[in-house]
Amino acid sequence: MDDPAARSKWQDDLDLIIEAARQAGEVAFSYFGQAPEVWWKNEGSSPVSAADFAANDRLRDILMKARPHYGWLSEETDDDPDRLARETVFVIDPIDGTRAFINGEKTWCVSVAVVHQGRPVAGVLVAPALEEEFWASAEGPSFKNGMPIRVSGGDGSELLIAADESLIKKFDSPFRERVRRIRHVPSLAYRLAMVADSRIDGTVVKRDSHDWDLAAADLILERAGGRLADLDNRPLTYNRKSVNREVLVAGAEHAISSLLPRLLGGTAG
Template sequence: MNAVRPSPEQWSSDLELITMAAKAAGEKALSYFRKDPDVQWKNGGRSPVSEADYAANDILKEKLLAARPNYGWLSEETDDDEARLGCDTVFVVDPIDGTRAFIAGKDVWCVSVAVVHLGRPVAGVLFAPALGELFHATENGDARKNGEAITVKPIGAEILRIALAEETVGLLELGYRASVSRIPHVPSLAYRIAMIADGRIDGTVVKKNSHDWDLAAADLILERAGGALFSLDGQPLSYNRPNVRHTVLCAAAKPALPALIAASQGLEGH
């Protein structure tokens, strides 16, 4: 692979492109919202996909690859093509992150689009059209929500507001549990991570088997807001690998992350 890194201006140009495409895809998805879209089941009946997911995916693929035909493509709603592994730069896309919420008429869902270069996101957008919210970042710029810079919440002595499944609480280290207030389920994983970036919550634990497309854009937005998304070995994620699934992950403001990772070691294997 070519190790020469493009300029920051390239990622700014890519951010403009993916923002335009995400808005178009989000508006298309919104036209199906709360209108009983056709739903199918994939992955052995475990994962729903609606006609809105496919329509949004078509818009993203058409607009993005027309503008950057040399970039690879990885989307939840497109059959994987191993040609992406030979590309330095890849679009990583989830047309609707939070499909179950979308189908149920709940407004916490978003279009997630990232540009990944040599394994790490360099531009990312989350567009939540039902909420009127747009998050974005590049690797050299601020994280922003609706144009305003955002940062993670400073960590003090107060109880930490952590989003995690109810059954996961009992797997946290006992002493840590006393410092945590559990936030109820947030249907979109990408949006949940964005909630850390804008300071509404302090952290989250992500169960194993999340995918690149759930994470890449939100990962960058959180990083540029002063947080991080790490695996339990304390390392950042690498994207566009042959296996796009991930193990248990923790996300939080950087000062709070080591304690959350240490407390979450019991989740390994669950």
């Protein structure tokens, strides 16, 4: 990753996925507010719309034509174990925040990452309804609409986080008084982007998130000075056989150092 050829390669991949995500965003946005057909998967617990499939098709057409030797992992494509043998993989969520999308809420995004040897090296989130784009590569800063972004510094007084109210109620009283909770944002990728953009200090991710929810936003957060970690305080490795995750914590360092000990205390159900 330190040689110029590698740096050039990831920038080329970033340029590719930004363009692909923009096109997929245009496809998805054409369905937004138009009551697209919706189906339910995972025993009726998770919605998927015609817009998800259409955006997924556009992404696959562009990306796999450009990089046919890469693996492919997408929420809306049947998983092919061939990806496990690939050193570099696209990790895709054509619409992260489908519930928001079908309810006419603007906080949804197209999430595209390039993962190399288990870690994201290029990532982009395109939120067409909000006219926002976030992106990063492994060797540069994170950007929102072309401007560099950084996580919050924190002054030790208030901690602004995205987390279930039931979880916050389990925190010790002195800490709970410092915490202010934001209104729920259905898109996990967008919540992580909010941390990267210093709009919130951190978030707790409940178990059963998936790699496609996380990979692009993980890199954007990292290059903005924050972290996404498991409860052992380790970074995530991607392109494993299992794409499901246990409880995670994300934030600026001051938020993680405050949240992690309390989550380890058994408060993260």
